[in-house]
Every structure is written in C-alpha cells, then in structure tokens.
Amino acid sequence: MSDGYIIETRDLRKxxxxxxxxxxxxxxxxxxxxxxEFLAIVGPSGSGKSTLFHIIGGLTPPTAGSVRVADxxxxxxxxxxxxxxxxxxxxxxxxxxxxxxxxxxxxNIAVARYIAGADSKPDPKFDELLQRLGISHRLDHKPNxxxxxxxxxxxxxxxxxxxxxILLADEPTGxxxxxxxxxxxxxxxxxxxxxxxxxxxITHNPEAAAVAYQTIHMLxxxxxxxx
Amino acid sequence: xTAKLVLENLKHKPMRSLLSFLLIGVPVTLILTLVGVARxxxxxxxxxxxxxxxxxxxxxxxxxxxxxxGSPAVPQAYVNYCETKVPHVKMAMGVINHxxxxxxxxxxxDQDQFNRFTGGFHYLAGQHGLREPYDVLVxxxxxxxxxxxxxQTVRMVNQDWHVVGIIRSGKLARIAVQLSVLQHLDSADxxxxxxxxxxxxxxxxxxxxxxxxEHTSLKVNTMDEIVAMYDVNNIQGVTEFLYVxxxxxxxxxxxxxxxxxxxxxxxxxxxxxxxxxxxGSNSFILRIILAEAVVLGLGGTVLGILMSYGACxxxxxxxxxxxxxxxxxxxxxxxxxxxxVGAVLGALYPGLSAARHDPIEALAxx
Numbered sequence: 372m373s374d375g376y377i378i379e380t381r382d383l384r385k386x387x388x389x390x391x392x393x394x395x396x397x398x399x400x401x402x403x404x405x406x407x408e409f410l411a412i413v414g415p416s417g418s419g420k421s422t423l424f425h426i427i428g429g430l431t432p433p434t435a436g437s438v439r440v441a442d443x444x445x446x447x448x449x450x451x452x453x454x455x456x457x458x459x460x461x462x463x464x465x466x467x468x469x470x471x472x473x474x475x476x477x478x479n480i481a482v483a484r485y486i487a488g489a490d491s492k493p494d495p496k497f498d499e500l501l502q503r504l505g506i507s508h509r510l511d512h513k514p515n516x517x518x519x520x521x522x523x524x525x526x527x528x529x530x531x532x533x534x535x536x537i538l539l540a541d542e543p544t545g546x547x548x549x550x551x552x553x554x555x556x557x558x559x560x561x562x563x564x565x566x567x568x569x570x571x572x573i574t575h576n577p578e579a580a581a582v583a584y585q586t587i588h589m590l591x592x593x594x595x596x597x598x
Numbered sequence: 599x600t601a602k603l604v605l606e607n608l609k610h611k612p613m614r615s616l617l618s619f620l621l622i623g624v625p626v627t628l629i630l631t632l633v634g635v636a637r638x639x640x641x642x643x644x645x646x647x648x649x650x651x652x653x654x655x656x657x658x659x660x661x662x663x664x665x666x667x668g669s670p671a672v673p674q675a676y677v678n679y680c681e682t683k684v685p686h687v688k689m690a691m692g693v694i695n696h697x698x699x700x701x702x703x704x705x706x707x708d709q710d711q712f713n714r715f716t717g718g719f720h721y722l723a724g725q726h727g728l729r730e731p732y733d734v735l736v737x738x739x740x741x742x743x744x745x746x747x748x749x750q751t752v753r754m755v756n757q758d759w760h761v762v763g764i765i766r767s768g769k770l771a772r773i774a775v776q777l778s779v780l781q782h783l784d785s786a787d788x789x790x791x792x793x794x795x796x797x798x799x800x801x802x803x804x805x806x807x808x809x810x811x812e813h814t815s816l817k818v819n820t821m822d823e824i825v826a827m828y829d830v831n832n833i834q835g836v837t838e839f840l841y842v843x844x845x846x847x848x849x850x851x852x853x854x855x856x857x858x859x860x861x862x863x864x865x866x867x868x869x870x871x872x873x874x875x876x877x878g879s880n881s882f883i884l885r886i887i888l889a890e891a892v893v894l895g896l897g898g899t900v901l902g903i904l905m906s907y908g909a910c911x912x913x914x915x916x917x918x919x920x921x922x923x924x925x926x927x928x929x930x931x932x933x934x935x936x937x938x939v940g941a942v943l944g945a946l947y948p949g950l951s952a953a954r955h956d957p958i959e960a961l962a963x964x
Contacts, residue, residue: 428875430874430875430961431956450880454878457874457875458877459877463875469868469871469872469875471872471873472610472869473603473607473609473869474603474606478606482599482876483876485599486873487877
C-alpha cells in the first residue's frame with residue numbers, strides 16, 4: 372500500500388465527450404484515504420462526486436492523472452482489470468439499492484460471491500453480520516417484497532460479502548425515510564468501527580455526512596474543503 | 599448460479615418465455631411433421647408392397663429407377679406370358695393404378711387372381727370381394743378419412759362407386775376396384791400398370807429377371823428393390839424439401855431468439871449494469887444470454903415435439919389415408935440441434951451487445 376493509503380489520487384481528471392462538446396467532470400482531484408477511514412463526499416449535483424466514485428470503483432477509467440486503489444494503478448488497468456477490481460476490492464451500495472429483482476435476497480448476496488469466484492460454504496461470521504443487519508429472516512424474499520430499508524441492508528450485505536477493501540456508498544439513504552436512513556447509517560458506522568471497513572459515502576444529506584469522520588466538499592470537479 | 603439467473607429471468611417474464619418457446623417450437627413441429635408424414639407414407643407403401651407377397655415386379659419399359667406410378671404401359675397379355683412361359687414363375691398378377699389425390703391411388707385388381715396370389719384381403723366389414731362392376735373396397739384409413747361405411751356410395755374418377763367392404767390396411771391398395779372397370783375408365787383396355795410375380799423359389803429371381811429382360815423390353819425388379827425405392831431417401835424431392843424446412847427452422851429460431859433476447863437485454867439493461875458493478879465480466883454476461891437462448895431452444899424443442907404429437911393426432915383423425923404420419927423419435931435430436939443452432943446464433947448479437955454495455959450507463963437506465 373503506497374505510503375499507507377488505500378486510495379490515492381493525484382491530479383485526477385475526467386472529461387466526458389457529449390457529442391462534440393467536452394464536459395470536464397473532474398478537474399484535478401487529489402485525495403488520500405487510509406485504510407479504516409470513513410469519508411463522506413458532499414457537493415451539489417455536477418460537482419464530480421459521482422464521477423470520482425465511479426473511477427475509484429473501477430466503473431470508468433480516468434482521462435488523466437493517477438489513481439491507486441489497494442495498490443493497483445487504475446489508470447493502467449484494462450477493462451478486464453477493472454472488472455477484477457470490482458469483484459474483490461470494492462463493494463458498491465447505491466441509492467436505488469440495485470438488487471436483481473428476479474432473485475431472492477439470499478441469491479442477490481450469493482450472486483456476488485459467485486461472480487467473485489468465492490466458494491459457497493456458509494460463513495458463520497457473515498451469518499452473524501446478517502443478524503446484525505436484521506435481514507436474516509427476510510433472505511428468502513424477493514426485493515419487491517422487502518421495504519426500502521430492508522433492500523438497502525441486503526445491498527450492504529451484498530457489497531461486503533467478499534470482504535472488499537473499500538465500500539463505496541452512493542447516496543445510500545437517498546431513497547429512505549428518516550428511520551431507515553438512521554438504521555443504514557448506523558450499520559455503515561458499525562461496519563467501520565467493528566470491522567475497520569474503509570467507507571466512502573456520497574451524500575447530499577448533512578446529517579448523513581456527520582456520521583463519517585471526515586467530509587470532503589466538492590465543487591466544479593475539485594475538492595474545495597475537507598472538514 | 600448461472601442456471602438460477604437464467605431460470606429466474608425466464609420465470610420473471612412468463613408470457614415472453616412461453617411465446618418464445620411456442621415460436622421456436624413451430625419449426626420443430628414442422629420438421630417432425632414433415633419427416634413423420636414422409637416416413638409414414640414411405641413405410642405404408644413398403645408395407646403394402648410387402649403385403650402382396652410377390653418376389654418380382656414387372657413394369658413398363660419407361661419406368662425409372664425411382665418409383666413412380668405412370669400410365670398403364672404393360673400389355674395385360676404379359677401376365678399370362680409370365681405365368682406360362684417364364685421359367686420359375688408360379689403365379690402372375692396384373693394391376694392397374696389410377697392416381698386420385700396424391701398420394702392416394704385407386705387400384706384395379708382381378709379379384710380371383712388377387713385372392714389366389716395374396717390370399718385375399720382381411721375384411722373388417724362388408725362382403726368379401728368385388729362382385730359388381732362399380733363395387734369398391736376401401737381400407738380402414740380411407741374409410742375413416744371419408745367417413746365411409748359399407749353400403750354407401752362414394753364418387754371417385756367421375757363415377758359413383760358402391761362401398762361393399764372395408765379392408766385392413768397393408769396389402770397392395772387402399773382403394774380396390776375391378777381391373778377391367780378401371781381399365782375401361784382409363785381408356786386402357788388390355789393394359790396394366792405392373793405385374794407381380796411369385797416364383798417357385800426366390801433364389802431364382804436373378805434368372806427370372808434375366809429371362810424377361812432378354813425376351814421383352816419390360817423393366818423388372820425384385821420386390822426388395824421396389825421396397826427400397828419406396829424408402830423416404832429415394833423419393834425425389836423429399837430430402838431437398840426437408841433441407842429447406844430445416845433451413846427455415848434455423849432462420850425462424852434465429853429470428854425469434856434474436857428478437858426475444860434483444861428485448862430481454864433492453865429490459866434488463868439495469869440488471870446487466872448491476873452484474874457488471876459486482877465484477878461480472880463481458881464473458882459472464884454473454885454466457886448468461888447464451889444460456890438463456892439454449893434453454894429457450896431446448897424448451898422450444900420439447901414443446902415442438904409435443905406439438906408434433908398434436909399434429910399427428912390431427913392428421914390421423916382427419917386425413918389418415920392421405921397423410922399417414924408416424925412419430926419419428928430419431929429425428930428429435932436433429933430437430934433440436936437445428937433449433938439450438940438458430941437460437942444460439944440469434945442470441946449472439948443481443949448477448950454481445952449486453953456484454954459491451956457501459957456499466958455506468960446501464961446502472962442509470964430507467
């Protein structure tokens with residue numbers, strides 16, 4: 372791990388091409404995250420936080436600059452390399468839960484293990500985690516039978532089933548009511564405290580950001596403040 | 599897990615899946631029905647030819663190597679000639695054929711000669727034998743097809759015929775009338791279509807054939823050769839037609855699966871994005887789409903086979919004599935392979951298109 376950082380970006384830039392127009396989404400982002408940190412990234416729409424999230428998660432390559440995640444230089448990774456990164460190194464939690472609607476909660480979690488090539492033996496520690504998430508009794512239900520809070524907790528379980536180095540959460544409470552938002556944030560905080568899970572969370576919600584230990588403010592594709 | 603993903607996808611849109619199975623099954627049914635009818639006709643003809651219990655068949659000089667029912671071209675006098683002059687011939691029987699709606703024929707027989715030669719028909723109803731000029735014997739399948747019963751009148755060859763007996767299928771003819779009457783109606787008095795010969799010993803067939811060919815211009819074959827001519831592979835056009843239907847099967851399978859999977863990929867764009875976010879590779883996505891196509895192909899094949907039983911029932915109920923279809927299980931894997939080839943080819947484009955989806959765009963898809 373370079374200089375003890377699990378995520379390290381230098382002058383990270385990303386430009387999208389919309390027709391003949393170049394739209395800069397990141398204009399030189401320098402970010403360093405140590406293992407076990409819990410960071411919130413806040414900023415208005417178009418500030419580049421989602422693009423940063425996508426690059427760190429290996430969903431899209433940067434246009435320029437360097438980005439290292441768990442000792443891997445993402446700028447140098449091929450599409451296949453980024454796919455491998457998503458299998459084991461990062462886990463995603465999305466605002467819209469993004470569970471596969473045809474599969475039960477149990478199978479949604481199992482499919483992540485299957486794709487990562489993990490064996491199908493039951494993991495007692497993970498079973499304990501499912502208990503803590505409060506979804507053990509809901510695992511045989513499909514997403515349309517689960518509440519939003521339950522779906523998001525299943526999504527969290529899926530995101531960490533392969534013990535990723537980094538958990539990336541994109542507006543994890545954006546579609547939840549206050550009670551469920553609090554439950555999800557408590558879970559993320561618990562994962563960070565108990566398991567030392569590194570978490571990057573994008574949010575618009577100041578209360579959600581307050582759960583993290585550090586908040587990064589972005590505007591116009593740059594980090595403008597760290598609090 | 600791939601199997602579960604595929605099955606759950608199919609269960610999620612049952613109507614799409616069922617329609618795909620049905621449309622993929624149609625060419626399977628077409629292929630199996632065509633093969634079944636061709637085999638049924640072939641085997642029925644072979645059975646009727648064997649039922650004559652002849653050793654040799656004599657035809658007109660213009661007869662070809664494949665079997666065809668041409669105009670009566672053999673002078674009837676040769677019947678007597680064969681029986682009295684050709685060594686080793688024990689009995690001879692001349693018959694005349696008149697094509698009705700193909701593949702149905704009316705066959706003119708000399709009842710006494712026929713009885714002596716073959717032992718006669720097995721009668722299921724009515725009188726034994728043709729007595730009056732316009733008496734007709736029909737087999738059980740033709741009787742079923744035309745809903746005929748003994749005592750009824752049926753019009754064929756511009757003539758009213760009196761059904762006097764129902765015979766069991768499998769011996770020479772489905773529809774039998776008096777030889778002289780059919781000769782007269784066909785303006786072929788004194789002519790027959792073919793002569794059947796029974797020998798003192800089948801081992802003398804070669805000698806008999808040689809003798810007749812040396813002394814006449816007639817075409818002579820053993821009954822084994824004639825039966826072989828009825829084989830489905832030797833009937834002109836059937837094999838070619840079968841290839842055309844198989845080609846259509848591949849194209850239909852291709853088109854149905856391509857359309858179905860293309861729609862499925864569009865509908866599941868977001869799910870593809872989810873799988874990619876979990877680390878699903880392009881080949882993993884392609885494998886799921888292809889696996890689903892294979893399941894559609896296999897399901898379509900099974901449904902097509904079941905529908906071929908339905909087609910068989912319909913054919914046997916309504917046109918058992920004209921289209922004597924049988925079920926040919928040995929063709930199930932062939933029809934299945936044809937469908938699977940079409941299905942997999944059809945799934946390639948949507949599968950590759952799904953595999954190439956950008957995960958961010960796919961996740962943002964509503």
